Amino acid sequence: MASTLAEWTNKQVCVITCDGRSIVGIMAGYDQLQNLILKDASERVYSPDADPETVPLGLYVIRGDNIAIISDRDEEREASVNLDKVRAEPIESVVQNIG
Amino acid sequence: MLFYSFFKTLVGKEVAVELKNNVVLTGKLHSVDQYLNIKLTDVQVVDQGRYPQLLALKNCFIRGSVVRYIQIPPSEVDTELLQDAARKENAPASAVSSKA
Numbered sequence: 001m002a003s004t005l006a007e008w009t010n011k012q013v014c015v016i017t018c019d020g021r022s023i024v025g026i027m028a029g030y031d032q033l034q035n036l037i038l039k040d041a042s043e044r045v046y047s048p049d050a051d052p053e054t055v056p057l058g059l060y061v062i063r064g065d066n067i068a069i070i071s072d073r074d075e076e077r078e079a080s081v082n083l084d085k086v087r088a089e090p091i092e093s094v095v096q097n098i099g
Numbered sequence: 100m101l102f103y104s105f106f107k108t109l110v111g112k113e114v115a116v117e118l119k120n121n122v123v124l125t126g127k128l129h130s131v132d133q134y135l136n137i138k139l140t141d142v143q144v145v146d147q148g149r150y151p152q153l154l155a156l157k158n159c160f161i162r163g164s165v166v167r168y169i170q171i172p173p174s175e176v177d178t179e180l181l182q183d184a185a186r187k188e189n190a191p192a193s194a195v196s197s198k199a
Contacts, residue, residue, distance in 0.1 A: 071159035
């Protein structure tokens with residue numbers, strides 16, 4: 001019952017990083033440590049006072065240590081909400097216990 | 100390996116996963132691995148108003164290192180059995196060291 005990322009190769013994924021960023025892109029590759037290669041990546045910056053901003057990133061490598069969630073995108077659910085107008089507080093950073 | 104085996108018995112059940120960034124996701128447990136990375140299908144984010152960014156998430160892979168809690172339905176767990184298994188898991192090591 002292995003949890004692998006194989007089913008998402010060459011698919012659009014949404015990655016939530018440990019610092020609360022939301023990055024979307026096509027997953028070109030991955031490894032056992034969840035290091036990812038994303039093609040045509042872009043970051044969606046959400047803010048409570050302004051419309052979301054999309055920052056294009058191109059070809060991106062994300063180190064697995066920094067990843068919290070990797071997910072596919074449901075087109076129906078995405079269509080039900082106009083993501084260009086969503087106002088939201090940013091996602092918090094993951095708190096890692098130190099010492 | 101105990102908890103890995105334990106979660107394997109819960110595959111197919113609805114669980115709620117609370118992450119260290121306070122996000123809570125509910126969904127069906129699809130698979131788990133030795134690092135307790137979790138794959139959930141048909142995910143809903145609890146408190147959708149706070150996290151509209153996560154509305155489009157359907158099937159997700161959650162890295163084990165960011166999980167704070169995994170909430171499981173009490174009917175699915177035999178706590179006595181789990182306690183016994185945990186006790187046994189830790190006992191042999193102390194038995195060996197007392198012989199040496």
